[in-house]
Amino acid sequence: MALPGLARVEWSTLRHAYGSAGDVPELLWRIADDEDAPDALFDLSNKIYHRGGFVCSAAAAALPFLVRLAESAEVTVRQGVVGLIGQLTEQAVLGRVSEACS
Template sequence: MGRRVTAAEELVFDHEQVRRNGIESYEGTPLDVRTVIAAMPQHVKDEFRLDEVPWSRFGHAYGSADDVPGLLARLRSDAEAADHALGRLRSSLVHQGTVGSAAPLAVPFLLRVAADPTAHHRAQTLGLATAAARRAHWGYGTRTTFLQVA
């Protein structure tokens, strides 16, 4: 007998469906990153409970976002590990002017790292958060455009 697939595992973002029918078909569902972020308890963000975020439902430039929690955790480590993690996150989440569906999930954690006076590369982490918080980030890095939605 095979392993039983749970309802949570069945939730997979179908890019082909979005190309055919538009993103609206996912609006308000557990596959809508806005719904997931709105439902995310404050303690998950404040306590960096990365394992309580449904990363595998969403993706980035290189596939599933399953690697994002580990990279975010390394941002809070030594300078070299943080620098490497930041580079990987940048290339995955905001790749060549596009923002992956997992990028908004990372924003609350990126902001907490950037606000931590003991963290390394705080300015670059904040820059990544601003890029990840926009649908089209290319060339827009000002305070007035941060989190602005068209």
């Protein structure tokens, strides 16, 4: 599955709960790839939606790619991706977005 624009995002300048978001593109690719999608989704969720308490800055950049993944019938963890999108949206509405994670 193609994720156009993924390489154009300066992920290393963004943050997630454990530091630099430079590993987010790999996690998104792994979600698109059927082989270990559940583990990759779990890792990504833990990093950008940290323990349900706040949303890290990398989440905004990841969101368009999560939407593309949710649209694809090829993605085996679509339901989980849609759930993560919902969680991110809910936290953003509640104002629990953190620019400086970790």
